Amino acid sequence: MLGKARDLDNMNRSSVTAKGRGKRNSSSRAVGRAKLAGAAASLSSGFRVGIGNDLHRLAPGRKLILGGIEIPFDQGPVGHSDGDVLAHAICDCLLGAAHLGDIGRHFPNSATEWKNASSLRFLRRVRELLDAAGFSIINIDATIGLERPKLAPHIPAMEEKVAEALGLRPGQVSVKAKSGEGLDAVGKGEAIRADAVALIQARS
């Protein structure tokens, strides 16, 4: 196990051990120790989850890009980069799972390097960061919230593009889409959002 992954695993073990200290009789202590051993064993499998979301305002004349795929539409997200909410939510869930901060920390709005950048670059960079910290990605699940247009025909291409940027197989990336039922900013066609979760594992 490498770098940050090993540090986090050690933290998990020591916090479990600390919880085991207390004034109890010997049999309840034995049961407690067995439970703690089980907990420590499952923690040492090194699985970690992360959650991410993103929201951008829509405006006329902007390109609509999701998962690196350009979708024909007369509006698109306003943003410093290409406003790819799917890629941004996935970056955040992966960084969160690895305890590596968030997208704003690694790709600040103020940096000219990222102005109008393709968000596929963010995904590639996040994969490098996870690699360096000793984590492998197991799977990602994401939902895009958008009132129009219908995204279903574009979803396989998005899954493929995101998987490619992260060095994964398409089956490891799931993308779904929902309308906002006419409610909130998404439902009124004013915004686009995405939510994503990831499962990662520390390499041993």
Ligand SMILES: [Zn+2]
């Ligand atoms: Zn964003």
